[in-house]
Amino acid sequence: MKESQIKAVHQRDLRRLLKSLGVYEAVSCKTCTCFFCGCTIDEDTIAAVFPYGEEVCFCCGKPECCSALIDFEQEESYG
């Protein structure tokens, strides 16, 4: 089974990842929202970061959003 391209990040690595993507400021200012449910994303609620087109999108830690993310990625990969 192929490992998902989307990896959950450890909190310690999160800031570095967000900074590398240029979205750390936006997350720390709580201006980002979950791609699926639209709730506010911050350093506590963020579960995943993934590219969508030109955008960097976020997924919160809700189980339904995490499973939606998996479905979403599979559609992207195989569609």
Ligand SMILES: [Zn+2]
């Ligand atoms: Zn969500």
